[in-house]
Amino acid sequence: MVNVLVNLFSRIGAPLTRGIVKLGFACRFFIAILRHSPVSLVRFRLTMREIWFAGVLSVLIIVVSGLFVGMVLALQGYETLVRFGASSSLGVLVALSLVRELGPVVGALLFASRAGSAITAEIGLMKATEQLAAMEMMAVNPVARVVAPRFWGGVISMPLLAAMFSAMGIFGGYLIGVQLLGLDEGSFWSQMQAAVDFRLDVMNGVIKSAFFGVAVSLIAVFEGYDAPPTAEGVSGATTRTVVTSALVILALDFVLTAFMFRGV
Amino acid sequence: MKRGMIDFWVGLFAVAGAAALLFLALKVSSQSTLAVNQSYELVANFDNIGGLKVRAPIKSAGVVVGRVNAIELDPQRYVARVHMAMDARYQYSRDSSAEILTSGLLGEQYIGITPGADDKMLKSGDTFKITSSAIVLEQLISRFLFSKAEGGNKDSTEAGK
Structure with a gap:
């Protein structure tokens, strides 16, 4: 009887403590990255390569997705707005939803699955093939040489990608709204401009995407660094990166939205 | 990928990001709060x-x-x-x-x-x-209804006379 109870508690407790230990390690890892960041920012070429890898190669998927999301928003929004005779505020609908929410959030989700998973797999394989251990043998700190540049590459790329996503989405909304559905071009842009505030809407979107950039990059490099050095371990870590990133992005989005757009 | 090519693409990427932000700032939004x-x-x-x-x-x-x-x-x-x-x-x-x-x-x-x-x-x-x-x-x-009601009463009293 006692044995069964002990078993039960240990079965519940073990994953919990494991999770807390992992979270603690992640925090320690984050501090270590920050401490070793000056090297990757002084030798900017290292970070440059990672911006190319995480940012430039993600541009295509971000731009195409943004265009289609904007076009769908315009079609769906028009359906509803035209019933109330408010179809001229289609631009407001498209711009506000992209700049405030969809640009940062969908951009970050795409970034996590396109670049985050690649970063995790790369670092995980480096660990599995003992490249990280070899670096340590040569007195090169792998956190400073491998992890920090990838982290900063992701952090720098994310806001730029989110801005591109929003801009392309608004362009897609313009294509559908003005060119296809025949709304007035002047009222489309001027109503949008009157309703969207630069500091309150655009800058808050940029701040959001910066937060998401830090979260996704940290999760990606951490999962790679923490991965068991086997083929299975690396594949598991890659999956975990995408899943955890998606959950963290959405939870963080709720918290940030509650802070930024409450009331007013 | 050669070094120069990476520099070129990253530079282009930064320019595209800045252009997107500029588009959002100038064409999409306006500053409604005064300095x-x-x-x-x-x-x-x-x-x-x-x-x-x-x-x-x-x-x-x-x-x-x-x-x-x-x-x-x-x-x-x-x-x-x-x-x-x-x-x-x-x-x-x-x-x-x-x-x-x-x-x-x-x-x-x-x-x-x-x-x-x-x-x-x-x-x-x-x-x-x-x-x-x-x-x-x-x-x-309510003001309209009250005035209407008063007017209605007046009509009925007038009719009573």
């Missing part, structure tokens, strides 16, 4: 502000000349004090009046300013002397 050094504050007391919100526009002849900064209740007189940030380019004489208006039938509420003819201008922190409150739809309807 502190380009604005001055005026105050107006209203008996009832209806649905007026912070950041609502202040219009004169239909042109936006400021924004509502803050709304509070004056605890002594139980009137609403509305603080307004006005564009420093526009000055109003001391006998100007402020009223709360509604754009369209169900649109958002804003403050309309009718300029006066006094030589002296309102300075920062001054209060509008003449104000008129928001029209509350319920009061309007």
Whole structure:
């Protein structure tokens, strides 16, 4: 009887403590990255390569997705707005939803699955093939040489990608709204401009995407660094990166939205 | 991938990101809050502000000349004090009046300013002397119904005579 109870508690407790230990390690890892960041920012070429890898190669998927999301928003929004005779505020609908929410959030989700998973797999394989251990043998700190540049590459790329996503989405909304559905071009842009505030809407979107950039990059490099050095371990870590990133992005989005757009 | 190529693409990426931000800043959005050094504050007391919100526009002849900064209740007189940030380019004489208006039938509420003819201008922190409150739809309807009912009674008494 006692044995069964002990078993039960240990079965519940073990994953919990494991999770807390992992979270603690992640925090320690984050501090270590920050401490070793000056090297990757002084030798900017290292970070440059990672911006190319995480940012430039993600541009295509971000731009195409943004265009289609904007076009769908315009079609769906028009359906509803035209019933109330408010179809001229289609631009407001498209711009506000992209700049405030969809640009940062969908951009970050795409970034996590396109670049985050690649970063995790790369670092995980480096660990599995003992490249990280070899670096340590040569007195090169792998956190400073491998992890920090990838982290900063992701952090720098994310806001730029989110801005591109929003801009392309608004362009897609313009294509559908003005060119296809025949709304007035002047009222489309001027109503949008009157309703969207630069500091309150655009800058808050940029701040959001910066937060998401830090979260996704940290999760990606951490999962790679923490991965068991086997083929299975690396594949598991890659999956975990995408899943955890998606959950963290959405939870963080709720918290940030509650802070930024409450009331007013 | 050669070094020069990476530099080129990253540079192009940064330019594209900056261009997207610039597009969002210039074409999509506008700065609705005035900078502190380009604005001055005026105050107006209203008996009832209806649905007026912070950041609502202040219009004169239909042109936006400021924004509502803050709304509070004056605890002594139980009137609403509305603080307004006005564009420093526009000055109003001391006998100007402020009223709360509604754009369209169900649109958002804003403050309309009718300029006066006094030589002296309102300075920062001054209060509008003449104000008129928001029209509350319920009061309007009940007033209409009461006057209708009174009119109806009069008709019936006249018929009785």
